[in-house]
Amino acid sequence: xxxxxxxxxxxxxxxxxxxxxxxxxxxxxxxxxxxxxxxxxxxxxxxxxxxxxxxxxxxxxxxxxxxxxxxxxxxxxxxxxxxxxxxxxxxxxxxxxxxxxxxxxxxxxxxxxxxxxxxxxxxxxxxxxxxxxxxxxxxxxxxxxxxxxxxxxxxxxxxxxxxxxxxxxxxxxxxxxxxxxxxxxxxxxxxxxxxxxxxxxxxxxxxxxxxxxxxxxxxxxxxxxxxxxxxxxxxxxxxxxxxxxxxxxxxxxxxxxxxxxxxxxxxxxxxxxxxxxxxxxxxxxxxxxxxxxxxxxxxxxxxxxxxxxxxxxxxxxxxxxxxxxxxxxxxxxxxxxxxxxxxxx
Amino acid sequence: xxxxxxxxxxxxxxxxxxxxxxxxxxxxxxxxxxxxxxxxxxxxxxxxxxxxxxxxxxxxxxxxxxxxxxxxxxxxxxxxxxxxxxxxxxxxxxxxxxxxxxxxxxxxxxxxxxxxxxxxxxxxxxxxxxxxxxxxxxxxxxxxxxxxxxxxxxxxxxxxxxxxxxxxxxxxxxxxxxxxxxxxxxxxxxxxxxxxxxxxxxxxxxxxxxxxxxxxxxxxxxxxxxxxxxxxxxxxxxxxxxxxxxxxxxxxxxxxxxxxxxxxxxxxxxxxxxxxxxxxxxxxxxxxxxxxxxxxxxxxxxxxxxxxxxxxxxxxxxxxxxxxxxxxxxxxxxxxxxxxxxxxxxxxxxxx
Numbered sequence: 001x002x003x004x005x006x007x008x009x010x011x012x013x014x015x016x017x018x019x020x021x022x023x024x025x026x027x028x029x030x031x032x033x034x035x036x037x038x039x040x041x042x043x044x045x046x047x048x049x050x051x052x053x054x055x056x057x058x059x060x061x062x063x064x065x066x067x068x069x070x071x072x073x074x075x076x077x078x079x080x081x082x083x084x085x086x087x088x089x090x091x092x093x094x095x096x097x098x099x100x101x102x103x104x105x106x107x108x109x110x111x112x113x114x115x116x117x118x119x120x121x122x123x124x125x126x127x128x129x130x131x132x133x134x135x136x137x138x139x140x141x142x143x144x145x146x147x148x149x150x151x152x153x154x155x156x157x158x159x160x161x162x163x164x165x166x167x168x169x170x171x172x173x174x175x176x177x178x179x180x181x182x183x184x185x186x187x188x189x190x191x192x193x194x195x196x197x198x199x200x201x202x203x204x205x206x207x208x209x210x211x212x213x214x215x216x217x218x219x220x221x222x223x224x225x226x227x228x229x230x231x232x233x234x235x236x237x238x239x240x241x242x243x244x245x246x247x248x249x250x251x252x253x254x255x256x257x258x259x260x261x262x263x264x265x266x267x268x269x270x271x272x273x274x275x276x277x278x279x280x281x282x283x284x285x286x287x288x289x290x291x292x293x294x295x296x297x298x299x300x301x302x303x304x305x306x307x308x309x310x311x312x313x314x315x316x317x318x319x320x321x322x323x324x325x326x327x328x329x330x331x332x333x334x335x336x337x338x339x340x341x342x343x344x345x
Numbered sequence: 346x347x348x349x350x351x352x353x354x355x356x357x358x359x360x361x362x363x364x365x366x367x368x369x370x371x372x373x374x375x376x377x378x379x380x381x382x383x384x385x386x387x388x389x390x391x392x393x394x395x396x397x398x399x400x401x402x403x404x405x406x407x408x409x410x411x412x413x414x415x416x417x418x419x420x421x422x423x424x425x426x427x428x429x430x431x432x433x434x435x436x437x438x439x440x441x442x443x444x445x446x447x448x449x450x451x452x453x454x455x456x457x458x459x460x461x462x463x464x465x466x467x468x469x470x471x472x473x474x475x476x477x478x479x480x481x482x483x484x485x486x487x488x489x490x491x492x493x494x495x496x497x498x499x500x501x502x503x504x505x506x507x508x509x510x511x512x513x514x515x516x517x518x519x520x521x522x523x524x525x526x527x528x529x530x531x532x533x534x535x536x537x538x539x540x541x542x543x544x545x546x547x548x549x550x551x552x553x554x555x556x557x558x559x560x561x562x563x564x565x566x567x568x569x570x571x572x573x574x575x576x577x578x579x580x581x582x583x584x585x586x587x588x589x590x591x592x593x594x595x596x597x598x599x600x601x602x603x604x605x606x607x608x609x610x611x612x613x614x615x616x617x618x619x620x621x622x623x624x625x626x627x628x629x630x631x632x633x634x635x636x637x638x639x640x641x642x643x644x645x646x647x648x649x650x651x652x653x654x655x656x657x658x659x660x661x662x663x664x665x666x667x668x669x670x671x672x673x674x675x676x677x678x679x680x681x682x683x684x685x686x687x688x689x690x691x692x693x694x695x696x697x
Contacts, residue, residue, distance in 0.1 A: 037620065038620060039620075120479070120632040120633065120634055121632065121633040121634070121637075121639065122623075122627075122630055122631065122632055122633075123613070123631035123632075123633070123639050131633070131638075131639060134623070134632075138623070139621065139623050139630070139632075140488065140618070140621055141621070141622055141623075142620040142621060142622055143622060144622055191626065192623060192626060192627060193622075193623075194622075194626055196622075310638065310641065313641070313644070314641050314644070331640070334640075335640050338640075344638075
């Protein structure tokens, strides 16, 4: 019989973060696959410059507690990774939010700005990504821990672990343009960057105009799971959001990234921490959805333009007769299809 | 920036496809003169590319004082003579591969270049492909552990390409230069770059096409330092459709902790590492460094030709060694000649 995905909820306040993190990891044996690994990447959610008490970003004390646990289990390098956000570079964000202090405190820890990292184009052949530009640091990590923040999202109701992977897209312009394809993008990203441990900072969450401009909402919990979809499904319920309303969550479950419904909750009872996050007025939500549809259409148009430019480049480099010899018709058709309907991330 | 005045000696296939257009495009150079023994050909090219000075005797070009650097694109049997003469005139020289027909010729070229203090580069353009550069970086950083086995394979149409047809390339093939000397030199050099010079070489060469006097398919095995085994397979194929052989152009290095497979002609490499999370999820991961599209063939190869010319010019301007120096060309030649000798004598050639 298939084992249920286990999610642990531990009550925590600002003074008991480390204890709560330890307890949550212990209950699900969260680092059982870690021994022997050489490079661990930890991705907090640092989508802006506001502190964790504003509800916008992951509390560095949670990341520090995880680092301490990792150091007990394995003698490895730890990279705290993030890309540039719309307000500042990842380097500035690390500095302002106290993450650089961790590099001073722990010699095996460094903060890596993935936007400045060497990138390699990986042929993904995913649902939406034909290829994906992957930072070398992520490519050579042996173990990935996603440390998200519990927040509402103006376009998708909820954001947590799966959506935190969106920050691994190194091209910021692409990140701005591709919100319309979120379900498929997150499925692709969470396939290639599937976390082996997911932790959600739900001590102070964000409600309203999340994930960047909302209001802080005190919840007082740490959520952890080895299954990112299950962690998100439980966290959404804690925020009073039905997981079925979150499109990308349903889609990820369909793609077998994790379990959506069959979940065993450990630690404290979900009803003891459950609350109701305020959401934006419906009219703003629908306006946002309409803009996403337009964005999707415009991306398809720009893909078509790119296809025309690639065709010119290929033909001018090697000529049509040679191209015909070097690529089969099915290859060429596949290339046309992928160029128009898929994205190079 | 001051432009270097350059010339091209020998205006065959490689000169027309690579040297002439890339010198014209490069902002560091000014293509001042071209030379070919065939007057019709050289006049046609001069007219096509608007080149002012035309020569049918390369000695006249070298002594004209018009150029500071030349590309030598004549048949391999003439490389040594032309390069030595160019070096004696103090002209920086880019010589197409293979460097020479024997080690004595190569040594003479190297000594003359060194004595006259000129930059001497050899045309192993694959060294500039970003996928091979990345493969080398990963190998050196131990991303696949300790290398234990390497394989380089390439099947090309070579002189059997109808377009090349009855040109000098084919007559050269009939006379002297087999597929191992021709395409094999490229991948032999890639192996040397990755693993160092071979210590032992054995080989089997053969010919399937009637009327051809040289090898058109060859299999070479070699032992490198630290007991690393390597092999080279190379063939000229008469198959008219490139797709038939497109998968037969790989440089593969197997290590104790992973594997690298780099497309000989670019732009991608595949990578597997036993610990990497991405490899564990996706298995072997196909990577394309730089700006290239993994599905557009030969864009990166064209770029590598541009890069080798640019590197040669930059090495002159910055007074540094070219990335692929004459010495590197000699190493590849030594490897290839050992394979020919191993085939002839049916023995293992010791190069220690």
